Amino acid sequence: MQTGEGKTLVATLPVYLNALAGKGVHLVTVNDYLAKRDSAWMAPIFEFHGMSVDCIDYHQPNSAARKKAYNADITYGTNNEFGFDYLRDNMSHSPDDLVQRPHHYAIVDEVDSVLVDDARTPLIISGPIPKGDRHEFNELKPKVDDIVAVQRKYLTGVLAEAKKLIKEGDDKEGGFQLLRVYRGMPKNKALIKFLSEEGVKQLLQKTENFYMQDNNREMPKVDAELYYVIEEKNNQIELTDKGIDYISGKDDPDFFVLPEIGIEIAKIENQNLDKEKEAELKEELFKEFGVKSERIHTLNQLLKAYALFEKDTQYVVMDNKVMIVDEQTGRIMDGRRYSDGLHQAIEAKENVKIEDATQTFATVTLQNYFRMYRKLSGMTGTAVTEAGEFWEIYKLDVVEIPTNRPIAREDKEDLVYKTKREKYNAVIDEVTKLSLAGRPVLIGTTSVEISELLGKMLSIRKIPHNVLNAKQHKKEAEIVDEAGRKGQVTIATNMAGRGTDIKLTDEVKAAGGLAIVGTERMIRVV
Template sequence: KKKIAEGHDDAKDGGLALMRAYRGLPKNSALIKYLSEPGIKVKLQKSENYYLADQQKEMPKVDKELFFTIDEKNNQVELTEQGINLITRAGEDPEFFILPDIAIKLNDIEKTDLTAEEKLQRKENLLSEYSLKADRIHTVQQLLKAYTLFEKDVEYVVLDGAVKIVDEQTGRIMEGRRYSDGLHQALEAKENVKIEASTQTYATITLQNYFRMYHKLAGMTGTAETEAGEFWSIYKLDVVTIPTNVPITRKDGQDLVFKTKREKYKAVIDEIENLRNAGRPVLVGTTSVEVSELLSRMLKQKGIPHNVLNAKQHSREAQVVAEAGMAGAVTIATNMA
């Protein structure tokens, strides 16, 4: 930030530092906030274009100072040479976390003057070592992914000593679902809960293809009209709008934009207080469990009674919804409501 503020924003100076921060921790809240400032994302894009040019010839300069790199688009984490050196103990095999080149090693064994039986034994040892190292490196990568790309109370919650996945669309807990490929175990290790056995996916199907297996398909929702094109292209279903029984009395206000989250949430609390004092029920929609709990804490500080409906409180859903329409009732909810 200091370099860019001083005008040193070219790809080899401030742009390099920005690119390095993005490659190292793209989900860091301070970085995300900084990238939302005018012109900063453009500077990152310019630096990215510079370092990705000529088959990423200059990319090693970016990764040189990092212990690992994150490819957020492909959900991948890779250890750098410096990272491997950091986690390799003193006096340990320097190639403890480096996969051998199987083809070259096998070729070297073939060139030796050993007997056929000895060559076979060495090849088996090599393949065994490769498999062990591959598992070891994969475990480290999954742990790094768990710590850098998955946030508690956003992608998952910890309930009753278990890590449970939260559906980002609905905000509900996906009971019985577990991340595959050792990622769920990495999250369990991160949260210091019991590590369960890993699961293996044998077959997958998209929801669209699953629904198309039914001979008859229909539904009703308050949000179908905006997706009418999608319903037709995927399911060949028309969307019909049913008019309201009485004229709509809802008033849609203009969007309010705030410079910081602090100002935004303070304005939300003030609006809740005004509506509650007027005796009106209030429903506050939030995008994650984390935000719903932050607003809950702010309301507690103000002494405003309220209910929270999120993935952690799903067992109380019926009771919370039943009370939501009462005069002066305040309900904070994630998408699940």
């Protein structure tokens, strides 16, 4: 069903019908803003027909109020909260502590986002490890800081040399140097900009294919001068021999070398020592092995934190805490932490308090959770492309409902610019023109960083605006409420995507309505 056609209102019909059975109906939304808004908007219809309505996002987990919300005829809430309540119920010690009823019927709003895009996303409840391993994040951080800076400095020079060689027509050596830079810092902005030039990405691909043939036989030549290698596709990072030597230093060359347990035990046993002394030496050996294994793991996680995770893209720092930003919705995933020591590594990188390590108590994927419902349905404006997956995984048919009236939205052709500077300047020029014409403007961005950059550019032009991103999530309702006013400019990440309803006045409609400017091609504009 197309955007703006009234999915929220239409859902009241099957919700009411299935609620008549008295077994409870769950209406699942993608964020708490929509859950609270829709439950408040639709409650009068249901209550008029004698149904009780509640929203779980208003109440604390494991509370009597949340249990009461589940016992209502119709319960609104977010996919994550429904899933986490199921996990908490599985950890309960008494039937009286359960908050959910058996899963009878659910309607999932923005069903493709929940059941396809986030289907394999695990919901995890974790807790502190009673006596956690001692991690050396603070001790190893200066070493990692140093090696990252050394590699960045070296590869900046290599990139300049690669550009020069390619410009002179020496594609063989230029491609070799370019591949070395890509293997050492694939997310470098200067490299990404250079790869956007005509023919450069193809040259990199051709060179990479050459060195990867025969099971990567030639690749060590590329990696020879690097301190660590980043496999961006697999999200993996590995120290080279040169990197290990650099970090270990001359004072302690065995700093990262794991002892060969079998060989070392044989050596101890061949010494014909008494049993107590032998047991003591073996204990020391296992202890050394454990410390060094943990050290290597900690170092790898720190390298990942520095090389693969960017502040204001994958996470933000607020109130002296590292908070994960959901790639799909642009919202802060409150209470979520990266596992396996990665979150602590990012905390060390950002100089905030390093929290204790955690262990997993319960986990379920959204896909497995929603397959528990006896009846499952959903609604969205973008499900036709995933029709095959819906049938294959959930045995759900996709029915396309035509629009009530012809679509009034005017879609314009994309404009492509050579550099980001030109693109952002063009965005600001267009937005200024539209705002002065009295039209509200919504600018779509893909990250917190870009939304703040455009905000600064608009401030220089003295154009009043609001920024809606993970850092301003508490002001969301207020910002969305103002977004449809005459001449109002709103810069938003994908937070202002699915289900956000911007109201327009007659004056604004006469001026041409809401103008939407997307800064990237992949943004879903609604």
